[in-house]
Amino acid sequence: MRLWAFDRLGAVTSQSFDIHENALMFISVVLGYLWMAPKDLGFDPTIYGEKGSRYVEITRDARPERYHLDDVIKRQRCVAGRATTCWEVHGDKSGQSFVVKDSWEYKERPEEGPLLKKVTDAGVKNGAEYHYHEIV
Incomplete structure (x- = not known):
């Protein structure tokens, strides 16, 4: 073995x-x-489960928010690389739908969150709208 x-x-x-x-x-x-704990087996420690539902939690504007993972839109399956996964989610309180992009970060690449925020703040049309980003 x-x-x-x-x-x-x-x-x-x-x-x-x-x-x-x-x-x-x-x-x-x-x-x-x-x-072994699920994290040690390779499960994402930022995704929580409760009563058959999976969700992520963020703190935005000093308030906690919960987003339920509804479905995988696209997953890049790979052993080495960023392993990008896009999730369709809905807000716990608002019910509004969002897309969460979850990927591993390489330090030598610029962060996507601040770039997307800059584009959203500039009022660029027909692009993804910035909501929140976090490096875990």
Whole structure:
């Protein structure tokens, strides 16, 4: 058996071992994965779940807001890269629909949020309207 761990930058692997000769190691591995927190298994820690619903929370203008994830619009499936996912969401209180773009950030690229805010503040028509952004 050999274990692999992947993230947006690449992969790390363990030394291989024979599960028949080292049963204790095999049991430790299985139990380790069973006891891992969802974040450690690769689930997004900024997406919460409650009663079969998933949502994200933000604080805008010093007030907390909750947006329920309705559906995936587009997901870029990849092992390495930004793994961009666009979600259709609706506000908890307003019911208004939005699109949330969730992706990994590369520090050498400019942030998209401030650029989109600048375009929205300038009154550019027929483009995405800025609502909020956050680096987690």
